[in-house]
Amino acid sequence: MTSSQALSQKVVIIGAGIVGTNLADELVSRGWNNITVVDQGPLEMPGGSTSHAPGLVFQTNASKTMTLFAKYTVEKLLGLAKDGENCFNQVGGLEVATTPSRYEDLKRKLGYAQSWGVEARLVDAAECKRIYPFLNEEIVLGGLHIPSDGLALAARCVQLLIERTREAGVVYRGSTPVTGIERSGGRVTGVETPDGVIPADIVVSCAGFWGVEVGAMVGMSIPLLPLAHQYVKTGPVPALKGRNELPNGAGLPILRHQDRDLYYREHGERYGIGSYAHRPMPVVAADLGLTPKHVDEHSMPSRLDFTPEDFAPSWEDSKEILPALREAEIEDGFNGIFSFTPDGGPIVGQHRDLDGFYVAEAVWVTHSAGVARAVAELLTDGRSQIDLGECDVARFEDVQLSRAYVSETSQQNFVEIYDVLHPLQPKESPRNLRVSPFNARHRELGAYFLEGAGWERPYWFESNAHLLDELPAEWQPAPRDAWSAQYSSPIAAAEAWKTRTAVAMYDMTPLKRLEVSGPGAVTLLQRLTTGDVSKKPGAVTYCLLLDEHGGIRSDITVARLDEETFQVGANGNIDLAYFTREARRQRAEDPAQWAQVRDITGGTCCIGLWGPLAREVVSAISDDDFTNDGLRYFRAKHATIGGVPVTVMRLSYVGELGWEIYTSADNGQRLWDVLWAAGQPHGIIAAGRAAFSALRLEKGYRSWGTDMTTEHDPFEAGLSFAVKLSKDDFVGKAALEGFSEDGSPRRLRCLTVDDGRSMVLGKEPVFYKDEPVGYVTSAAYGYTVGKPIAYAYLPSHVAEGDAVEIAYFGSRIRATVTPEPLYDPEMKRLRG
Ligand code: FAD
Ligand code: THG
Numbered sequence: 088m089t090s091s092q093a094l095s096q097k098v099v100i101i102g103a104g105i106v107g108t109n110l111a112d113e114l115v116s117r118g119w120n121n122i123t124v125v126d127q128g129p130l131e132m133p134g135g136s137t138s139h140a141p142g143l144v145f146q147t148n149a150s151k152t153m154t155l156f157a158k159y160t161v162e163k164l165l166g167l168a169k170d171g172e173n174c175f176n177q178v179g180g181l182e183v184a185t186t187p188s189r190y191e192d193l194k195r196k197l198g199y200a201q202s203w204g205v206e207a208r209l210v211d212a213a214e215c216k217r218i219y220p221f222l223n224e225e226i227v228l229g230g231l232h233i234p235s236d237g238l239a240l241a242a243r244c245v246q247l248l249i250e251r252t253r254e255a256g257v258v259y260r261g262s263t264p265v266t267g268i269e270r271s272g273g274r275v276t277g278v279e280t281p282d283g284v285i286p287a288d289i290v291v292s293c294a295g296f297w298g299v300e301v302g303a304m305v306g307m308s309i310p311l312l313p314l315a316h317q318y319v320k321t322g323p324v325p326a327l328k329g330r331n332e333l334p335n336g337a338g339l340p341i342l343r344h345q346d347r348d349l350y351y352r353e354h355g356e357r358y359g360i361g362s363y364a365h366r367p368m369p370v371v372a373a374d375l376g377l378t379p380k381h382v383d384e385h386s387m388p389s390r391l392d393f394t395p396e397d398f399a400p401s402w403e404d405s406k407e408i409l410p411a412l413r414e415a416e417i418e419d420g421f422n423g424i425f426s427f428t429p430d431g432g433p434i435v436g437q438h439r440d441l442d443g444f445y446v447a448e449a450v451w452v453t454h455s456a457g458v459a460r461a462v463a464e465l466l467t468d469g470r471s472q473i474d475l476g477e478c479d480v481a482r483f484e485d486v487q488l489s490r491a492y493v494s495e496t497s498q499q500n501f502v503e504i505y506d507v508l509h510p511l512q513p514k515e516s517p518r519n520l521r522v523s524p525f526n527a528r529h530r531e532l533g534a535y536f537l538e539g540a541g542w543e544r545p546y547w548f549e550s551n552a553h554l555l556d557e558l559p560a561e562w563q564p565a566p567r568d569a570w571s572a573q574y575s576s577p578i579a580a581a582e583a584w585k586t587r588t589a590v591a592m593y594d595m596t597p598l599k600r601l602e603v604s605g606p607g608a609v610t611l612l613q614r615l616t617t618g619d620v621s622k623k624p625g626a627v628t629y630c631l632l633l634d635e636h637g638g639i640r641s642d643i644t645v646a647r648l649d650e651e652t653f654q655v656g657a658n659g660n661i662d663l664a665y666f667t668r669e670a671r672r673q674r675a676e677d678p679a680q681w682a683q684v685r686d687i688t689g690g691t692c693c694i695g696l697w698g699p700l701a702r703e704v705v706s707a708i709s710d711d712d713f714t715n716d717g718l719r720y721f722r723a724k725h726a727t728i729g730g731v732p733v734t735v736m737r738l739s740y741v742g743e744l745g746w747e748i749y750t751s752a753d754n755g756q757r758l759w760d761v762l763w764a765a766g767q768p769h770g771i772i773a774a775g776r777a778a779f780s781a782l783r784l785e786k787g788y789r790s791w792g793t794d795m796t797t798e799h800d801p802f803e804a805g806l807s808f809a810v811k812l813s814k815d816d817f818v819g820k821a822a823l824e825g826f827s828e829d830g831s832p833r834r835l836r837c838l839t840v841d842d843g844r845s846m847v848l849g850k851e852p853v854f855y856k857d858e859p860v861g862y863v864t865s866a867a868y869g870y871t872v873g874k875p876i877a878y879a880y881l882p883s884h885v886a887e888g889d890a891v892e893i894a895y896f897g898s899r900i901r902a903t904v905t906p907e908p909l910y911d912p913e914m915k916r917l918r919g
Contacts, residue, residue: 098466099278099287100124101265101301104137105241106450107293108248109163109459115255117467123258123285125278128378130249130261132242134387135295136425137452141318141352141359142239143341144453145180147200147207147231149510149850150432151862154203155473156457163456164239167247174244179340180236181219184228185408186346191570192507193231194897200233201852201894202862207233209897219339221326221411238337238352241452260285262380268304268444273671275305275443289466291445296389296426297372298434298448305441308488309480311426311434311449312497315368315391317398318361319420320354326411327356345505347404358412360405363505365397367498370424393420425451429487429496431504433458435478436465439664440671446480470634474796481664486520486541510848511574513538523596524692524755528763532773537574540659542597545775547578554581554772564868565844565875570896579777583870586741586782590698590766591774592759595747599657600688601666607680608651611673615666615818617801617810620645620653627721627736630809631801632665633819637826638797639804640665642789646723646736654687654723654734654749658791692755696762697745699916700769705746708765718746720918729761741779742786742908743916781867784876787837787908793849794835794864794878803831803880805907833880835864837907838891840875845900847893853879854892854899860885863893872909877902 098114100107103126111124128134146157164175184190193209200207208231215230216222249259260280267279268290277284292301302309330338330353337353344350348364368391375388382388398420406412426449428434433451435458438444445466450458458478461471476482486492495517513536520541523529529536533549555577564580585591603612612620618630624647632640644656657663666684674681696704705713711726713735718724723736731754735746750758763771780790787805789795795804800823807828812820828834838853840846847866852859861881869876877893885891887906892899911917 095121096288097286098122098289098291099285100291100293101278102126102135102293102295103130103133103245103249103259103261104135104293104295105140105245105452105455106295106447106459108245108252109456110291110293110447110462111252111257112248113459113463114466115252115257117463119467120256122252123260125260125263125265125280125285127264128262128382128388129380130259132382132387133261134378134382134389136389136423137241137245137295138382138387139318139384139390139421139423140241140452141361142241142452143350143352144239145182145233145236145341145343146205146453147196147203147233149199150477151203152473152475152477153432153454154199154205156454156461158205158457159460160239160453160456161235161237164244167244169247174240174247175237176240176337177235177237178337179218180233180343181215181230181340182343182345183215183222183230183408184346185226185344187228188507189346190228191896193229196231197897198851198894201859202850205233206235207231219342221339221409223408223410226408232340236341238341239452262378264377265301270305270441273440273442273675275441287443289443289445291447291462293447295448296370296424298426298446300373302446305438305444307438307444307446309434309446309448310483310488310493311428312494313370313372313424314427314498314501315370315422315424316361316363317365317393317401317420318359318423319393319398319417321358321360321412321415322418323356324358324411324415326414327353327358331355343505344404344408347401347408348505349401349404351405351409357418358409358415360401362398362401363501364401364404367501368422369494369498389424391422391424393422395420427497427501429483429493429500431500432477434480435462435475436480437668439481439667442668470636470638470797472798474798476661476792476796479661481661482659484541484660492517509570509573511537519543521689523594524752525594525596525694525759527756528759529594529773534775535576537776540597544597545594545773546574546777547576547582547775548773549578551578551581551772554578554585558584561873562870564870567846571846571848575777579775579781580870582772582774582778583782585770585772586698586743586774586778587871588699589770589772590696590700590704590745591772592762592766593695593697593741593774593779595693595695598688598693599659599662599686600691601655601657601663602652602685602687603655603666603670603682604652604685605682606651607670607673607682608653610680611666611670611682612645612653613814613817615669616643616645617817617819618645619811619814620647622647624649625722625724627723627738629721630811631806632662633801633822634797635819635822637800637819637822639791639795639799639801639806640797642791642795642806642809644736644738648723648734690752691749692752692758694748694758694762695739695741695745696748697739697741697743699744701743701745703769704762704766704771708761715919728758729765731758731761733758739917740788741782742788742911744919778870781870784865784867784878785869785871785908785910789835790865799835800826800831802826802828803833803835805835831883833861834883836879836881836885837905837909838877838879838893838902839869839872839905839909840877841901841903843874845895846875847877847895847900852894853881854894855881855885855889869909876909
């Protein structure tokens with residue numbers, strides 16, 4: 088698209104809340120000028136969540152993306168001024184701990200702040216009291232102080248943005264509900280309102296908790312749940328008297344008391360208190376009716392009546408942490424509505440099947456400007472500078488889009504919003520949503536399951552516990568601290584040992600599998616991937632999907648099964664949405680070049696059979712040729728194993744000889760059983776993801792979403808070997824010109840922990856000469872190498888052999904930058 092075409096794109100934004108108005112502004116600042124913003128409510132106060140948001144901005148989050156969004160919101164609102172007053176009151180943020188586990192968690196959070204570049208400090212109880220004199224020092228153990236946090240003046244920000252974008256030509260239509268989306272030929276063409284159709288090339292729904300209803304207009308299931316959340320204002324608090332001039336003024340830091348699910352801000356001489364301590368109170372937006380012509384602070388659709396009984400315990404807790412509140416009363420309270428999602432992330436991105444329709448919903452004020460910038464970049468530039476993997480509307484599996492699933496998991500998210508959660512902690516419910524055909528066998532073997540993308544995935548098997556008695560001394564895992572020992576078992580060491588020395592079966596069923604077929608399949612894959620997939624049938628290619636800027640969208644394997652049929656091993660539903668959309672576009676441009684993209688994950692299954700004895704196992708039950716020449720490394724073929732028709736691919740994410748063996752779901756259990764029986768003489772075991780993750784890290788294989796995202800190019804991620812620059816044009820190729828390994832300012836590095844035992848789990852900051860210079864992307868205990876491994880992005884000047892430190896709950900773990908991969912760099916195992 089040329090820039091003059093881009094300028095003429097007609098954009099309609101649904102929703103004039105903090106997200107919609109920021110988006111209009113971000114588009115205007117990128118030169119777009121044909122924008123209409125529509126809201127069902129009056130523009131002065133549309134009545135959505137923004138209209139009553141108290142605006143607390145705590146930036147630090149376990150997610151790098153969310154933290155960077157928040158940082159940008161702060162930066163932008165600080166610069167958004169009128170009459171000498173901006174839109175951010177930078178009073179700082181203080182999160183206090185009243186329990187030892189919370190205090191530990193704040194140390195972990197300090198690590199996130201350091202990893203993502205937010206200035207923060209851990210403070211003791213006395214310092215908390217100094218920063219926040221009204222705190223009850225008898226119950227506070229310490230806190231995390233973030234000086235750049237503060238209060239967003241959300242309503243003012245919206246009004247200033249409306250004013251400045253109007254001056255730039257943006258048209259606003261208040262009190263105008265959108266009732267439908269017009270479309271033609273797979274594209275949006277306009278939005279329907281009672282006053283007629285507004286033509287549009289691009290529609291972005293920024294409808295907040297009404298997102299479900301707007302999504303339904305285009306057949307899109309939006310996985311968010313509107314929930315009420317209690318917010319009260321006290322009457323005048325004597326202790327606050329005279330501290331703040333303005334009625335909404337504040338000078339003290341915003342305060343979080345997460346052990347009691349509470350947060351606090353000042354409103355002049357009053358306190359505002361928010362509570363997540365109550366029962367989840369789901370709302371159906373459609374039931375709220377039409378937004379009235381008149382909306383005010385006390386009467387708006389997003390504000391439900393206060394239920395005082397739900398707040399009673401929180402009021403007692405509030406008077407305990409802030410004794411000054413004992414001199415005050417609750418004056419006003421309401422149950423305000425906003426969006427929750429199954430995983431806590433926002434819902435951002437494009438409709439898979441309708442071009443030009445985008446959403447940006449379930450976004451807090453905190454992240455609003457950041458999300459808006461990301462969407463504006465997506466529209467104007469095809470990609471966002473901050474990775475959107477954790478926000479992408481396409482990240483959910485179909486089964487995760489059912490209302491029952493969204494409702495249950497989003498309510499759970501509300502309940503757990505301030506809980507101390509372990510990174511591996513699984514959902515308790517719903518479980519057994521998706522099970523592989525091997526599930527019955529897994530259970531018989533005592534699998535310990537965790538959940539991912541709805542799948543039950545074995546992490547280790549109790550049936551392997553007896554192997555710990557035989558485990559050679561050099562394979563004994565180091566004892567773990569209590570935190571890293573959670574969701575972990577020493578049995579994984581035995582499973583790793585058997586994989587490296589005998590043979591193991593891994594359930595690879597949850598690996599996303601797509602079938603790309605048709606006369607246009609080669610063209611499609613040649614254009615979207617960095618590899619040459621035009622090789623003869625039987626070839627498997629490891630390659631990347633890049634965005635136009637050379638950022639890594641995914642890493643995949645492409646197996647050419649016959650002239651027009653490819654099987655793609657992908658990373659998730661986001662890849663499916665991308666291929667589907669691009670195949671549709673290709674067909675529209677040239678109908679002869681059609682390609683069909685089918686998600687075959689659920690109808691098929693896969694066993695990874697790996698280990699030095701893998702060949703002994705299959706050759707006992709197959710007449711097909713599994714010798715080195717019979718099926719070479721990175722080749723695929725159809726075969727029959729123990730009477731089961733299979734497709735085999737010779738590759739291994741754990742770095743051992745063997746195959747991924749695929750069959751249809753109905754044949755899965757039989758496949759498991761024949762391999763299991765044939766493997767008995769060779770000591771075959773079932774092995775889980777705990778061993779799997781450790782073995783792949785020893786082999787240096789990257790994991791999408793952590794080790795690389797769209798924020799990284801193939802050079803800094805150490806994946807340039809997967810880019811065939813000699814191939815004709817492909818998405819991202821032009822951007823890579825001029826890039827090189829030597830030119831990258833940062834590199835993904837392998838670190839090994841010096842003491843051979845201290846574990847880290849991921850996202851921890853890495854210090855070089857006492858400065859935070861990077862963060863851990865993946866970590867595991869390397870059973871084969873006998874020490875913990877961490878991969879981390881570090882500045883390129885930090886060299887192999889250099890000493891670094893990783894912060895873990897406030898302590899520093901010494902580590903060394905080590906040449907990679909740690910295991911089998913000569914590939915003797917895989918090619919043998
Ligand atoms: P909204 O502000 O709800 O805007 C959506 C707009 O879309 C509405 O104006 C609506 O009228 C319009 N719309 C919907 N459907 C249609 C349609 N069919 N046609 C036309 N227009 C339509 N976040 C923080 O970061 N910090 C906080 O301290 C904080 N505190 C909160 C306290 C409470 C009590 C509540 C309820 C929320 C709080 N939040 C906070 C969350 C925050 O308010 C919201 O996440 C945020 O305001 C959402 O902004 P939005 O622009 O997406 O949605
Ligand atoms: N199996 C299959 N597809 C997949 C994965 C898988 N797709 C998604 C994800 N996992 C992709 N990740 C990798 C990472 C590394 C390798 C395979 C998939 C791998 N790499 C060889 C190497 O680096 O030595 C590539 C060698 C080559 O290019 O010839 O094997 O687990 N089916």
